[in-house]
Amino acid sequence: LLILMFVFVYNCNVCLVFPATHSLQYVYSGSSGIPNLPEFMTVGLVDGEPFTYYDSNIRREVPRQEWMAKAVYAAYWDQQTQISMNTEPVFKNNIEIAKMRFNQTGGIHTVQWMYGCEWDDEIGVTGAVHQYGYDGSDFIALDFRTMTYVAPVMQAIPTKQKWDSNRAELENIKSYFTQECIDWLKKYVSYGKCTLERTVRPEVSLLQKDPSSPVTCHATGFFPKGIVVTWFNMGKTADLTTGQKSIIDTLHRMGKPQKFIAKEAGCSQSAVSKHINGKSSGRTKCGRRRCTSRKDDRGLQRIIKQRRFKNLADGLEMGYNCRVPQVKPLLNLSQCRKHLNWAKEKKDWTVGQWSKVLFSNESKVCLSFGNQGPRVWRKTGEEQNPSCLRSSVKYPQSVMI
Template identity: 90%
Template sequence: MTVGLVDGEPFTYYDSNIRREVPRQEWMAKAVYAAYWDQQTQISMRTEPTFRTNIEVAKQRFNQTGGIHTVQQMYGCEWDDETGVTGAFHQYGYDGSDFIALDFRTMTYVAPVMQAIPTKQKWDSDRAELENIKSYFTQGCIEWLKKYVSYGKSTLERTVRPEVSLLQKDPSSPVTCHATSFFPKGIVVTWRNDGVDKHSDVEVGETLPNGDGTFQISSKLTVKPEDWKMNSYSCVVQHSQEDIPVDKNIRTNQGGLPWGNIVGCVAAALVLVAINVAGFVLWRRSRTGNRKADRN
């Protein structure tokens, strides 16, 4: 399977069951010509046997005879649309661990495990292919990245304010600060005790997709019931560039009455987050690029 992402948003998809490259964003479906999907389908189909071969090679290198194994490739380019600075990444993983990656400063491969050394030696010696890779990531990938950003600008650059609630099962349970329905993904949820950042007794969850293009995140604060009377606690949610009102009452299983002295607030701050995704990935601050077939 392949997944293309721009600014962390999936916009193309292919797998060996459907055997067809398809759009995952309406703006992408409308922006490109029909032949684009035929071309990308052919690229992904040609890549399938290469990945099957890669798995067999890796099994031999790791002295494996059976089991379920996974080869992952992640690559793409980065472009800062304010400074013009660009970058790239090109790496492989096997069974969820790093296997080999290209260092674009030296244009040589880095092998973090001994089983990848034969691949490093083979790929480092192919200077013509390295030049092709360098050309693609410094030119073609950036050009496609800028196209994708322009195609999806209204969606990629939109801001959807988070809805924030304070939740508690009972007076002895942790208080959960839950932010949901926000975009972009970058967000920071913290707790404060009498205005001072609090890091102990805090559990922050992952930022998860809602399925509608927005995201959600929760952070739990564990405090003894008697401490509520002596302290003032606040949940601070940093997202976008505006203050967002937060329900100051803690919703509970006992009818929504507040327990203790706690307030919620949303601070104005712009948070930029870098996202790593397994598979085929294209990015920017503005991040992305058109794909090309790869080899082992």
């Protein structure tokens, strides 16, 4: 009976979040003294899913995903196999160097190298990793902010000094992670789009040992890995913690998008939106907070009035609307009669002679919506403002009346 009552009161809602951020990682592992295990292995991962594999026993780079096997030619696997085979002796040498620095002789030892990059569909490159480990502990890693290596152990200091002094190689590494790695990531994601962006609904269960113990929401079997788990109490979303509210307020003041804020705060995007809009009196719109001051707005208004055809999106927030400008009549009725009489007198002209005449569209209806020219920024009631009108001919100053 207690369990039945609990199910009616509480609900655990799980929402799948499509990975706007994609990642490409490679893990190289070299080992010694481990029986029945290849001395050298590599694995490539896209969004955490292994898609390539190599080891010193099979001595061949092979696909781990069906979509990867179908997407590339045999020459690709030959090239990757050669790269892995060339790297294999380097790792064996690295193990021997590490053993000397740590004053070791025999035993089981491992060297690992992990590198990769991340790409967000909205904000671009979001991160990269380039680090080495020895016997399961961090050995050396590249800090991409300063483009210098960090040595957490004294045995790695000689390597840090050597690699930091090679500025040309550091530039090559930076170029790889910001360009080439991203290009490969996008290519692999396009190859496995159907698999990588598939959705598998999670299996959710609520667990409680006894009525006084905490309740656990257990979600398994879901894909992709990014999910949002929300507790509901009598149909209402559980409140944000003080820490989450602080993160949301800070990032909102910085003008960060709500999707980014939700990821950093560890909550849903709707929770971020409700928190922001609930705290802003009279504010009904979602999205980023305005970052311009009243002084900035006055300056923007002056710019718009001087150049009505300027493409300035901030004008919308100051009451200006982007509209197709109305046509300014060029000729009055008397001038139109004179032009008509002039045209009748020239009715025997050839096509070549008429092609040199500029025609003015004096109709009061818009006959074509295909090419309306540039837009104009104006407020309500400024439709006939001379600065908000456009001429009915391309070069009105050349028309002779």
